[in-house]
Amino acid sequence: MHAVSLVRMVMVTSGRAVAIRAVPLACAVGLAAAVVFGGHGMRPSDLVRMMQGSLGVRLALWGVWIMLATSAIAPAFDALGTRTLRAMRTPRTVSAMLVIVAASAQAPWILLFVKGSGALSGVVAAFTAVAACASSLALRSRRGPIVFGLAWLLVGLDMRQAVAVIPAGLLAYLATRVAWGNALEERSVTRIVWRAPAPVALALAYVARMVRSARARLQAAAVMVFAGSAALALSLRNDPGARPVQRALVVLSFPLSIACAILAAPALETEARMHAMLRATRTHALTLALAMALALAMPSTAFAASGAAVATLAANAPHVVPLAVVGWSVVIAAAVATWARRASRARRSTTFAVGIIAIATAFTTMATAC
Amino acid sequence: MLSVRGLTKWYGSSRVLDDVALDVHEGERVALLGDNGCGKSTLLQLVTGVLEAFEGTIQAPHAIGYAPEKPDMPDHLLAGEWLDLVSSLKRARWRDALIPSQLDVGSLLGRKIAALSLGQRQRVSLVSAFVGNPPLLVLDEPTNALDERSREAVIAHLRRSTALVATHDRDLAKRVATRVITMSSAQGMAEQAL
Numbered sequence: 001m002h003a004v005s006l007v008r009m010v011m012v013t014s015g016r017a018v019a020i021r022a023v024p025l026a027c028a029v030g031l032a033a034a035v036v037f038g039g040h041g042m043r044p045s046d047l048v049r050m051m052q053g054s055l056g057v058r059l060a061l062w063g064v065w066i067m068l069a070t071s072a073i074a075p076a077f078d079a080l081g082t083r084t085l086r087a088m089r090t091p092r093t094v095s096a097m098l099v100i101v102a103a104s105a106q107a108p109w110i111l112l113f114v115k116g117s118g119a120l121s122g123v124v125a126a127f128t129a130v131a132a133c134a135s136s137l138a139l140r141s142r143r144g145p146i147v148f149g150l151a152w153l154l155v156g157l158d159m160r161q162a163v164a165v166i167p168a169g170l171l172a173y174l175a176t177r178v179a180w181g182n183a184l185e186e187r188s189v190t191r192i193v194w195r196a197p198a199p200v201a202l203a204l205a206y207v208a209r210m211v212r213s214a215r216a217r218l219q220a221a222a223v224m225v226f227a228g229s230a231a232l233a234l235s236l237r238n239d240p241g242a243r244p245v246q247r248a249l250v251v252l253s254f255p256l257s258i259a260c261a262i263l264a265a266p267a268l269e270t271e272a273r274m275h276a277m278l279r280a281t282r283t284h285a286l287t288l289a290l291a292m293a294l295a296l297a298m299p300s301t302a303f304a305a306s307g308a309a310v311a312t313l314a315a316n317a318p319h320v321v322p323l324a325v326v327g328w329s330v331v332i333a334a335a336v337a338t339w340a341r342r343a344s345r346a347r348r349s350t351t352f353a354v355g356i357i358a359i360a361t362a363f364t365t366m367a368t369a370c
Numbered sequence: 371m372l373s374v375r376g377l378t379k380w381y382g383s384s385r386v387l388d389d390v391a392l393d394v395h396e397g398e399r400v401a402l403l404g405d406n407g408c409g410k411s412t413l414l415q416l417v418t419g420v421l422e423a424f425e426g427t428i429q430a431p432h433a434i435g436y437a438p439e440k441p442d443m444p445d446h447l448l449a450g451e452w453l454d455l456v457s458s459l460k461r462a463r464w465r466d467a468l469i470p471s472q473l474d475v476g477s478l479l480g481r482k483i484a485a486l487s488l489g490q491r492q493r494v495s496l497v498s499a500f501v502g503n504p505p506l507l508v509l510d511e512p513t514n515a516l517d518e519r520s521r522e523a524v525i526a527h528l529r530r531s532t533a534l535v536a537t538h539d540r541d542l543a544k545r546v547a548t549r550v551i552t553m554s555s556a557q558g559m560a561e562q563a564l
Contacts, residue, residue: 186485189482191448193451194454196458201459209444213446270446273442274443274444276415276418277436278459279419280419280436281433281460283459
């Protein structure tokens with residue numbers, strides 16, 4: 001097959017599938033970065049220096065990034081159309097191209113290293129991240145854990161010389177080959193959905209979709225809420241006395257609304273997929289509305305509760321703050337769920353986005369007026 | 371059990387069903403035969419409420435067991451999760467339905483629907499239609515992609531049910547149906563001798 005055609009095919013199969021997940025992730029990380037690096041806050045070089053200075057910080061931050069980026073690159077290896085690619089029997093070329101595809105999903109991480117420590121550091125970070133992410137998808141294979149271990153060794157060693165590009169690049173290539181070879185193996189899945197009252201069972205089915213097939217969205221929502229929680233912690237520390245509950249609700253209204261909006265799409269897609277069954281079983285509209293609200297509330301409330309709890313502990317704020325945030329996030333989830341179902345019938349993403357901004361603004365205003 | 375009168379359905383400017391009348395009484399099994407695109411699946415989707423916009427009247431029982439032609443289940447769920455979800459919606463237990471063991475779905479419960487073959491999906495889809503032993507079964511090409519054993523199990527089950535079945539399989543119609551109706555785009559519906 002002609003090389004140009006092969007590149008095009010990899011791009012429209014794996015490349016497209018990765019882009020769909022990587023773009024929301026990059027947007028969410030970009031928003032979080034705007035909070036962390038905005039104004040007179042931290043600079044990228046400060047963060048990179050912190051990682052270079054402490055093994056613990058390095059491993060923790062790399063761990064968080066690899067967790068976020070792995071689900072973004074996962075569809076590169078099993079997206080629709082990749083079976084045709086496999087049939088062309090050009091695994092080396094495809095693997096090399098998949099390194100580039102997987103590296104594109106690491107853009108925010110690469111940017112951090114380029115801005116913080118220079119272009120060479122960015123290239124090494126790109127290859128190491130690709131190696132760690134791709135090999136983590138093949139941990140059940142024979143070679144996967146070895147490549148995964150070597151990738152973490154590179155992280156631990158923190159090699160900064162130009163020569164580090166070679167082992168990192170080689171490892172990235174090997175990891176994509178292992179992940180490519182292992183992608184079509186059937187994996188065991190933990191059961192999430194059980195027989196329960198209809199709204200609960202439906203909500204669990206929606207959450208299962210988020211966890212299994214829309215992990216990048218789940219992570220983007222988590223990043224959104226945790227960035228809000230970080231801002232809350234800073235705000236509470238700077239001024240511990242003045243109405244902490246009200247401030248928590250004001251600060252978290254926007255991130256929570258956006259997080260719920262991010263999670264609405266997989267839930268709506270699952271509902272659409274079950275249309276025939278839902279109609280044939282005459283499932284009531286109220287059941288569907290409740291299920292959607294529950295599905296959005298489960299993850300967003302979990303993120304909000306943990307983020308607010310950490311912020312409360314860090315700022316030594318009253319313990320009622322996380323409880324208030326939990327209640328607030330449930331109400332926001334219900335509002336976003338109702339709007340998402342209405343807007344999905346209109347099939348207009350602009351209408352949906354405008355509504356979400358209106359909801360976020362309304363909740364922020366309500367919290368301010370409290 | 372099921373009464374359809376003056377049913378007309380348009381897809382844009384094309385009329386798929388024109389003034390259709392159909393009755394299915396308790397204990398009856400009506401087979402719909404006809405060419406591709408003559409409106410069999412559309413009729414079934416209207417009866418089950420999957421499609422809404424139509425002219426005419428449809429009187430159908432509240433609970434209908436429906437298996438579409440293409441098993442339309444969320445790919446991310448395990449087969450067991452899907453059956454539990456359907457059981458929750460129908461407030462029944464799928465294990466109490468008469469057919470799961472004959473269709474051997476036990477071995478599929480821990481597998482993702484995305485990983486199932488077409489025949490395996492069809493078996494899961496059929497079991498989900500039979501959950502709660504609904505008074506009326508509406509099945510679209512129920513024996514598509516089934517192996518011989520599963521096909522026989524479905525036929526045996528259908529013989530004990532009230533059902534409206536769309537099929538191209540004349541043998542299935544002959545063995546199961548108490549009435550056979552042929553549909554065609556040009557001539558509408560006509561009852562055919564068994």
